[in-house]
Amino acid sequence: MKSLISGMVVVAVMMALLLPAVSSAQALEECQDPPGNNEIAALIVKAVEAVRPILSNGIPELGIPPLDPLGPLPNIAFHIDVPRLRMDGLLNETVVRHISEFIICQLNFTLGITEKLELDIRLEDFRIDGYYDVDGLALSLFPVFGNGNFSLDVYEAAVGGGAKISYNPLSDHASIKDLHLDINFDRLVLVMECILGCGDMSDLINGLIDEIAPVVFDAVWGVIDPILTSALENGINDILKNISISDIITLTQTKEKDIGNGNGFVDLVMESVDSHIVSSGMDPGPVPNATLNFGLGTAALYGGQLSGLSTMHRDGLATIDKVADWVFLYANVAVENLQMEYDAVVKATSEVSGVQISANVERVALYLVARYDLYTNTADIDQFIITEFGKIDVNIEGLGVLGYVLEPLADVVTNLIHEDVANILETTGKEYLQEALNETPWP
Numbered sequence: 001m002k003s004l005i006s007g008m009v010v011v012a013v014m015m016a017l018l019l020p021a022v023s024s025a026q027a028l029e030e031c032q033d034p035p036g037n038n039e040i041a042a043l044i045v046k047a048v049e050a051v052r053p054i055l056s057n058g059i060p061e062l063g064i065p066p067l068d069p070l071g072p073l074p075n076i077a078f079h080i081d082v083p084r085l086r087m088d089g090l091l092n093e094t095v096v097r098h099i100s101e102f103i104i105c106q107l108n109f110t111l112g113i114t115e116k117l118e119l120d121i122r123l124e125d126f127r128i129d130g131y132y133d134v135d136g137l138a139l140s141l142f143p144v145f146g147n148g149n150f151s152l153d154v155y156e157a158a159v160g161g162g163a164k165i166s167y168n169p170l171s172d173h174a175s176i177k178d179l180h181l182d183i184n185f186d187r188l189v190l191v192m193e194c195i196l197g198c199g200d201m202s203d204l205i206n207g208l209i210d211e212i213a214p215v216v217f218d219a220v221w222g223v224i225d226p227i228l229t230s231a232l233e234n235g236i237n238d239i240l241k242n243i244s245i246s247d248i249i250t251l252t253q254t255k256e257k258d259i260g261n262g263n264g265f266v267d268l269v270m271e272s273v274d275s276h277i278v279s280s281g282m283d284p285g286p287v288p289n290a291t292l293n294f295g296l297g298t299a300a301l302y303g304g305q306l307s308g309l310s311t312m313h314r315d316g317l318a319t320i321d322k323v324a325d326w327v328f329l330y331a332n333v334a335v336e337n338l339q340m341e342y343d344a345v346v347k348a349t350s351e352v353s354g355v356q357i358s359a360n361v362e363r364v365a366l367y368l369v370a371r372y373d374l375y376t377n378t379a380d381i382d383q384f385i386i387t388e389f390g391k392i393d394v395n396i397e398g399l400g401v402l403g404y405v406l407e408p409l410a411d412v413v414t415n416l417i418h419e420d421v422a423n424i425l426e427t428t429g430k431e432y433l434q435e436a437l438n439e440t441p442w443p
Ligand SMILES: *[C@@H]1O[C@H](CO)[C@@H](O)[C@H](O)[C@H]1NC(C)=O
Pocket: 092, 093, 131, 133, 147
């Protein structure tokens, strides 16, 4: 077969097939003017437009390869198996051109609980070309084969994109992640030079080309989609790195004026947290058993109880700030004089049971950042972290003949108490806080 083709090339003028394969005709919505839905979106649009001239060189610092032309791509295999046609194909030296001639039709940068980026990018005509090699059977009867240059024009493409936005209130910067792109187009025009040996039989191929074009397109898109997605995601994140969100969309004025404006609210929230702690039996509340190795021996701690958790309170000024669709709360909270008690069995040179361990934790302070979405009326805790862990005094009684292990035992008990208290505050304490933030009306 193949040698027959080469023979025919000599005599036949190269035969090109040029046929439209309508694939996803759609009525595209008009583009918006301006394309950005707010000032941040407008900045992103402007910055993306600004990099257009350098797309042919790529942006090596951001790991963005040259995008126009994009390629040559690695060899791309495709396979068609429909009733009219079975075909295996391979593309090589594939290059995508005119990608940089995009238009940003719309870009929505939506803050709030939805936190999403939506993109609508249009490309009037971009071209994929390279070298193809196919072999197949049409209508279970006619061999379809050939190799040569090919080109595939994609007309009126619309690339829709979606990504999640995460906003870090401390750094005041946003970034996007999980960007995905979907492409639709009006028309594909596939030219495969010299298919079937540059000779006749074009009617057969005419009938088949609209089976081939979308498969070739999908195979190529499968390769370029991740390249474009990561270029766009990296590019947009680089732009966002430079934008302090609240500089642009703060609704309230200077912070100084508002310092302390969250005090009343946090007092109510902490009251509610404290009463949740009491009503759910957490003051005093149980602490897990533990077995400690203190070098000279081991101690089994049981019957642990923590008291005082329900005295958590605001510590200093709390501030409320509005950014876009959110209300942010920044506060310090603290709890003092927590009491921990355990019974223990201590084993060293002998075994002593009925050992009494008690401890006092002077103070634990935490920093809280929470956020309330004005649209969905839901609260989220962005941060609830321990910023200060005060002195722990441990008292151990009943060691009897094991009195000599007091010091090493007290050391490991101190570590255990630190861990247990931190853990309880950051899990159980945080759960109660979440409930209280949901239940207390935000200012
Ligand atoms: C592309 O494929 C053709 C036909 O198989 C081959 O002659 C050519 O060397 C290939 N080019 C590359 C860069 O692999």
